[in-house]
Amino acid sequence: MSLPHSLFLVIFGASGDLTRRKLMPALIKIHNGKRFPEHFAIIGCARTAYTDETYRAYLKEELIKFGFLTKEEMETLDDFLSTVHYQSMDPADETTYFLLNDRLKELSPQYENNGNYLFYLATPPLLYELIPKCLHDAGLLKKPGLKRIIVEKPFGYDLASAQKLNKIYAAYFKEEDIYRIDHFLGKETVQNIMVTRFGSTIYEPIWNRNYIDYVEITAVENMGIGTRGGYYDGAGALRDMVQNHLMQLLAITAMEPPAKFDKNGFRNEVIKVYQSLRPLTDKYIRDNVIRGQYIAGDDRIGYREEKNVRPDSRTDTYVAMCLYVDNWRWQGVPFYIRTGKQMPTKVTEIVVHFKPAPMQMFQMKEGFYKGEELIIRIQPDEGILQRIAMKEPGAGFYMGTMEMDFSYDQHDQETGDAYVRLLEDSLVGDPTLFTRSDAVDESWTYFDKILDYWKKHPETPLYGYPAGTWGPKEADVLINRSHSEWTNPCKNLTHSNLYCKL
Ligand code: BG6
Numbered sequence: 001m002s003l004p005h006s007l008f009l010v011i012f013g014a015s016g017d018l019t020r021r022k023l024m025p026a027l028i029k030i031h032n033g034k035r036f037p038e039h040f041a042i043i044g045c046a047r048t049a050y051t052d053e054t055y056r057a058y059l060k061e062e063l064i065k066f067g068f069l070t071k072e073e074m075e076t077l078d079d080f081l082s083t084v085h086y087q088s089m090d091p092a093d094e095t096t097y098f099l100l101n102d103r104l105k106e107l108s109p110q111y112e113n114n115g116n117y118l119f120y121l122a123t124p125p126l127l128y129e130l131i132p133k134c135l136h137d138a139g140l141l142k143k144p145g146l147k148r149i150i151v152e153k154p155f156g157y158d159l160a161s162a163q164k165l166n167k168i169y170a171a172y173f174k175e176e177d178i179y180r181i182d183h184f185l186g187k188e189t190v191q192n193i194m195v196t197r198f199g200s201t202i203y204e205p206i207w208n209r210n211y212i213d214y215v216e217i218t219a220v221e222n223m224g225i226g227t228r229g230g231y232y233d234g235a236g237a238l239r240d241m242v243q244n245h246l247m248q249l250l251a252i253t254a255m256e257p258p259a260k261f262d263k264n265g266f267r268n269e270v271i272k273v274y275q276s277l278r279p280l281t282d283k284y285i286r287d288n289v290i291r292g293q294y295i296a297g298d299d300r301i302g303y304r305e306e307k308n309v310r311p312d313s314r315t316d317t318y319v320a321m322c323l324y325v326d327n328w329r330w331q332g333v334p335f336y337i338r339t340g341k342q343m344p345t346k347v348t349e350i351v352v353h354f355k356p357a358p359m360q361m362f363q364m365k366e367g368f369y370k371g372e373e374l375i376i377r378i379q380p381d382e383g384i385l386q387r388i389a390m391k392e393p394g395a396g397f398y399m400g401t402m403e404m405d406f407s408y409d410q411h412d413q414e415t416g417d418a419y420v421r422l423l424e425d426s427l428v429g430d431p432t433l434f435t436r437s438d439a440v441d442e443s444w445t446y447f448d449k450i451l452d453y454w455k456k457h458p459e460t461p462l463y464g465y466p467a468g469t470w471g472p473k474e475a476d477v478l479i480n481r482s483h484s485e486w487t488n489p490c491k492n493l494t495h496s497n498l499y500c501k502l
Helices: 017-032 052-065 070-081 093-106 130-137 160-173 190-200 230-234 239-256 262-273 282-290 418-428 437-456 473-480
Strands: 007-013 041-047 084-088 117-121 147-151 178-180 212-220 289-295 318-324 333-342 347-353 373-379 384-392 398-408 463-466
Touching: 007 017, 007 093, 017 052, 017 190, 017 418, 041 093, 052 070, 052 084, 093 130, 093 147, 093 230, 117 130, 130 160, 130 212, 147 160, 160 437, 178 418, 178 437, 190 239, 190 373, 190 384, 230 239, 239 262, 239 318, 239 333, 239 437, 262 437, 282 289, 282 318, 289 473, 318 473, 333 473
Parallel strands: 007 041, 007 117, 041 084, 117 147, 147 178, 212 333, 289 463
Antiparallel strands: 212 347, 289 318, 318 333, 347 373, 373 384, 384 398
16 A cells, blocks of 8 residues: 555535535645645536636635634645646536546646546535446546545445445445545544554453443534534434444444454454344334434524424434444443434543442442443543542542543644545555445444334334433433443543543
């Protein structure tokens, strides 16, 4: 794996939100780190009638307006923008692709590029089926040279549509050239889980059913759906967050050590986790999956009042569920996962609850000691916190807890942006941190059962929860089965000693 001598990054959806807010800021960082191929150009494609100059001016204004850039990036912005070109075309109209083909040909001599193309689909998912075919029909995939494609989520809407997409992509690209992006895998602390587990001897020997009581995986946000009602109302939390992001977190937490950390080794183990999930029956779904929708509260409007949302919508904005990974390592250990919009704070974290010592020689003043906790904080304050038993100073032998807390922030260590990491991987041709087609298949096979169940049983409760709260109380009942409650961090996660339960 190495950078090619030359490469064109072609972004469809170049005037959209994702390009402006995520891709361009990430590309500037890669540019400033001098990690682009020697001859590299970005070609933005969308319907708006920009020229190279007006597109650069638009990007410059947007990037400055939203304050995405550091001082150094402001200084090098013009230099970065000189690598950016624009081709006006309609990605939904197959007759316009020849314009792109001509443009790439025209730019080829300047960039010594004989057909090395990386396509990025930052478009509405509706176009995911069409674009590969149009690229092919316009002859853009014919020339020698590398041809890669990056596709944003959602990759499919259910099992059938995901399988159809997989088939289409397989017809035009080799699997190793298809980069199905899940930006959670680009997050530093998510990757760090593998280092904590497989690069050290501390945790891995106790990372199993003998020592771990249960695991919580939380990815919640304190925002509503903003301007995304059109997409979100047809998707819901299960499709938007659980089927992809939460499943990736579950897989990394539960996987066996890969034989090698590479695209096959890592992704083979992800698949095995999905294959080991306890099969979903109707009864299992009824007892273990809770869905909710935010209603007005805390001065925030309810989901049904949001723009482009049906006033009688039954779309889930919250999902909590309990899953089991039925293998030797995890038999009987519940994994409680949850996601929700309009919660009190934005936090993504994994809490591993260890079992208490088999013999309770000491107790806390308040009574029984429940066991240690390892908190893997993925955001906003990336780090790791180990809560551990300690004698309370003074008379007697009472147990207390102390916290060993590490955050990158405290050590002035910048954690890279997920898009920087993933874009760089796609430039050098490393798909390890991208979702493979069989993982898409397995994950949808599992979640299709829940979607089907909800469809067949529209009477399945959809619990309303006031915006700004931690979701329906039925989700608390779910986790109470492990004699516990959700770990609800307070708003200020920056320092461990401020870590609290609301
Ligand atoms: C996206 C979802 O994939 O992830 C959004 O579509 C969600 O609904 C976002 O807000 C959360 O990502 P992050 O990195 O901000 O936690």
